[in-house]
Amino acid sequence: MNKQTITRREALVALGTGIAAAGASTPAMAATAADAASLEAASEALRQALEQGDGPALQSLLHERMTYSHSDGRVWTKAVLLEAIAGKQRYLSVRTSAQTVEVAGSTGIVRHTYDVVNNDEKKSTGHLKVLLCWVSQGQGWQMLARSATTVPA
Template structure:
């Protein structure tokens, strides 16, 4: 593929990845299990900033049908597409709903690895780390 054609494909992939990241964010807030199941890779490894790991089934169990987030915003996002893999980095700011009407918040750096699966993208890996003050 030539330079211009390859650049156009990369640009289209970058836009598609940006869109699916937003779809994932909205599904997490809504607790939309159907969408979450569709965008998470079956071999997902999902690492939290406290170090605990989850599989796709565990993430679905935690989020699907639940109101886990009062709000969730992503900022300072970068997307780097390399072939059929996309590396996404952003700041993840959330207000998390806890039992008894309480909340907590998160302000973390996140790295996502997306893989092109057919015509769409699926989240294969996610890792996060606290932001030091």
């Protein structure tokens, strides 16, 4: 009889692999996929609300403690963003691409490339990488934080 021995490390790796494989087919994973789809829909609703200057939609999509960081270093609160959208800040076009969506419990992360045409005091364009942090508190997803970085030419 040929006896094989394995190290403690090999046993732990095998155990971890088995647990991960078993967990991949559980209903919790299906819920995560559904959460990711609803987060993706919320992110698209945010894009549309920004493009259309839809204050009421933004009111419901933005968390009360939201922070909105621009690529030039400006940081806005929810109140400042809503005031800007109602005033001079206009997004003529907002397009996203290369989007990824991840959900961890009640927190979601959306990353995408963001191409925007602004018309505040003068028309300008931006090509950005954006990170959005969302929270779900039973009333759907709300954006808690946004950070943008200019993509180098």
